[in-house]
Amino acid sequence: MKYVEYYGETMISIIIRTYNNASTIERAVKSALAQTFKDKEIIVVNDGSTDKTGEILNYFGSAVKVINQENKGALESGYVGLSHARGEYVFFLDGDDEMDAGTILELYTSLLETGEDYGFSYCDYYQIEGGERSIVTVENVFDSLVGGILVRREVLDNIRFWNKDFLLPEYDFLIRMMQKYKGIHVRKPLYWYYRHGGNMTANREFVAKAQKQIVQKYGDDLRIKSD
Numbered sequence: 001m002k003y004v005e006y007y008g009e010t011m012i013s014i015i016i017r018t019y020n021n022a023s024t025i026e027r028a029v030k031s032a033l034a035q036t037f038k039d040k041e042i043i044v045v046n047d048g049s050t051d052k053t054g055e056i057l058n059y060f061g062s063a064v065k066v067i068n069q070e071n072k073g074a075l076e077s078g079y080v081g082l083s084h085a086r087g088e089y090v091f092f093l094d095g096d097d098e099m100d101a102g103t104i105l106e107l108y109t110s111l112l113e114t115g116e117d118y119g120f121s122y123c124d125y126y127q128i129e130g131g132e133r134s135i136v137t138v139e140n141v142f143d144s145l146v147g148g149i150l151v152r153r154e155v156l157d158n159i160r161f162w163n164k165d166f167l168l169p170e171y172d173f174l175i176r177m178m179q180k181y182k183g184i185h186v187r188k189p190l191y192w193y194y195r196h197g198g199n200m201t202a203n204r205e206f207v208a209k210a211q212k213q214i215v216q217k218y219g220d221d222l223r224i225k226s227d
Helices: 026-034 053-058 074-084 104-112 154-157 169-182 206-217
Strands: 014-016 040-047 065-069 089-092 118-129 133-134 149-152 182-194
Touching: 014 074, 014 104, 026 040, 026 053, 026 089, 040 053, 040 074, 053 065, 065 074, 074 089, 089 104, 089 154, 104 118, 104 149, 104 182, 118 154, 118 169, 133 149, 133 182, 149 154, 154 169, 169 182, 169 206
Parallel strands: 014 040, 014 089, 040 065, 118 182
Antiparallel strands: 089 149, 118 133, 118 149
């Protein structure tokens, strides 16, 4: 699909968290650079990688802002990336995933057409596992990912970011965001999620415990309320 480039006055911060993603980080960064929404900054938080991730990131020069740090984990890396973000909107992309060239533009324009009570937009995604590709329609909080969601920065400032008391704080964050703001569901798979043994969600016992933690606080009706 061919996308038309868009130039506007709003900056969007794309934050990429990476740890030992030497085999995938180039793909992830290139998909961010390829976005047709041109008013963007790309921030890569290299969380103490011990492979060639750092060397690969050097190839991109000033096209991306790289923050090298000792290994602190994915959660802390998210906070670090956010502390450097200057955009009015924030989007997370993990170092082993990628997105279509028009992802940011479609999410942004969908959100732009709404009122101030709309705080975020999100898309469906491709899940690639074991060479098989499927489409995941994000209807339930537990179907959501850290990536694939465009959030107004003022929303993050108002409701706070991830709650470190949760095993998978992105679920809690999305619920808290829904309690105060409406969301727009772009019903297209625009994000590519590569599921593998290194994913946190690959540990089924861990995921079950994290989901139980969310249900205990919010109940079991976790459908995403959006337009």
